[in-house]
Amino acid sequence: MRNKKTAKLPKYKQIIEFIKEKIANGEWPIGSKIPSQRTLAKTFHVNRSTVITALEELMADGLIEGKMGKGTVVISNTWTLLAKNSAPDWEKYVAAGFQQPSQKTVQEINQSEANAELIQLSKGELSNEMFPLDLMKEMMGKVAQNMNAFGYEEPKGYFPLREALSRYLQTAGIHASPSSILIVSGALQALQLISMGLLQSGSTVFLDRPSYLYSLHVFQSAGMKLTGLQMDEEGLMPQTIRMTPNMRGRAILYTNPCFQNPTGMLMSQKRREEILAFSEQEQLSIIEDDIYRELWIDHPPPDPMKSDDKHGRVLYIGSFSKTLSPGLRIGWIVGPEPVIERLSDIKMQTDYGSSSLSQRVAAEWLTTGHYQKHLENVREQLKSRRNFVLKVLEAELEGLAAWNAPKGGFFIWLKILPSISLKSLYAKALSHGLLLNSGSIYAQDNGNYIRLSYAFASCEDLKKGIILLKRLIKTLSS
Incomplete structure (x- = not known):
């Protein structure tokens, strides 16, 4: 952020030069909201009065202005005022995007989580x-030793990884061939693909309340409605679901049955059976987000609902992000082959496949037995x-x-x-x-x-x- 030239300046001058450089480079175009006084104070390790001094000088120069309800925004760019064409109004583009922004608090939490001092x-x-650093180095070393030039993977993901996952899932009672498994870049991408490929705008997503899904806008941004369901000590209560005739094919149930985020609740075996029976009766498909399943402490949890799914009604999501490393960005969806084909096509349109290197490392963890020991x-x-x-x-x-x-x-x-x-x-x-x-x-x-x-x-x-x-x-x- 600071260079030799600005490092010798008084702190308030450093802040001024920093903001001017952001504006001059087009990083903060006209209409952009600049960081809050508190954020700037933390960034430059100064008190807020120093930040206020800098902002007042920039306001006097006509570069920024405090706007009611918007904070402090860039209103002028003296470096391009004489240009023939004015800068685009990016604020309008940002507001017009279909993906809804996160809640302000969620945005602040996401930024603050990178602060190691908190x-x-x-x-x-x-x-x-x-974090198993030595083992991860060993796994990556094995992959490197056997590495050939690799390009894009096949649409559903690296086949040896899907084979390894097929065997691994059998330990939870899930029988899924590699062709019924799609490798994704974490559970969140799985939800995004489902929202894009399987549900139409106006659909209803039933889910636990409270739920981590409320802190995201995956389904809302696709024009869907979240309908929260009551929970008791056994988990989500299916009898609180109110299905109407026009919901057939326009509704889905999302649940996080093992050590639910945020409550930590574990759904009972009886409740899983009740939910599956209800879904079959009402023709309601299920997203079973089971990313915490392996993190049991006292006793192994009941088998997934997917293990008793005889009609291909459950889409099962798993991930290495919570159990091994979020940095791998490897998760998976298990479902009927036509659904997996559809979602794999959308994934190819989105990112042309998850990291080939990460998929090979993940396969190494599973096939060597080190994952279970970890x-x-x-x-x-x-x-x-x-x-x-x-x-x-x-x-x-x-x-x-x-x-x-x-x-x-x-x-x-x-x-x-x-x-x-x-x-x-x-x-x-x-x-x-x-x-x-x-x-x-x-x-x-x-x-x-x-x-x-x-x-x-x-x-x-x-x-x-x-x-x-x-x-x-x-x-x-x-």
Whole structure:
């Protein structure tokens, strides 16, 4: 960001030069909203008064202006004022795009998760402490030794990986040939392909409420409606689904049955059978998002609904992102061959296939048996972390919060008992170096909830974060 020329300037001048350079290079065209004062203050390690001084000078020069409800925007570009053609109004293009933007809070969380200085009390990812670095190097080394020139894979993905997944899925009772498996770049792409290729605008997506799916706009951007369903201690309640005659072929059920995100709930075997029976009766297809399945702690979970699917009604999604590494960007969809053919065609139109290198590395993990050994280690560490956090919660938040002990996965669904503003709690926590995911981004619209993750932060930071959370709750409730 800074070069030798600007590094010697006073801080407020560095900010001015930075903003001018962004405008001059066309990175921030006219109409663009510039970063907030708080963001600029953090970026340049200064207080907000220094940022305000810089912005006032840029305003005096006529380059930026504060606009009600929009923040501070670029209103002029003195470097191109004499140009024959004015710059395009990119703000109109941005607003016209069909993909809906994430919620403001979700955008801020996504950006803040890259800040290593924050205590990440909610992050849904395995800690670096659990990343099998040496084994990953070994797997990549084997792939490199056997590497030939490789180009695009076949539409459904690298065949040896699909063969390995076919064998692996049998351990969960799912019998799927390689031709019924599509390799995707993570579970999110699987959902995007389904929204693009199988459902029409105006369709209904039934789902758990709260759900991680509410923090995304995959289906809403395709013109579909999310209809939340009630859950009890056994999981999603199918009797709360209200099907109408015109929904046939225009509705689908999404569920995350194993250690649900964000509640950590595990769906019972009985409830899985009830949902599958309901889907067959009402001709309602199911998306079974099972990316947390292997992260059980106490006992293996019930078999997937897909294992009892005799009519090809269930689309089954899995991924290595939560169990091994999100950086691999490898997931899969299992479904009827005509559906997989359709989705593979759309994937080819989208990115012409997932990374060939990542697919080969993933195949190596599965075929050598190292993946199962790695999972055993991950489960041990998650158990230790979960038990540690439960003890800290009992010691620090008794009477201030309520929670259940999860049987696996990453998350504890923490209910804040005092009546406080969760927006204020989120903002105060962030200003103290603590990043939280509040329940509102998952459509939890009654009660104050926080998604707490015991998977990512170190045990030291987890304890420090919970103690800080206790202090902030007491401050806001006093």
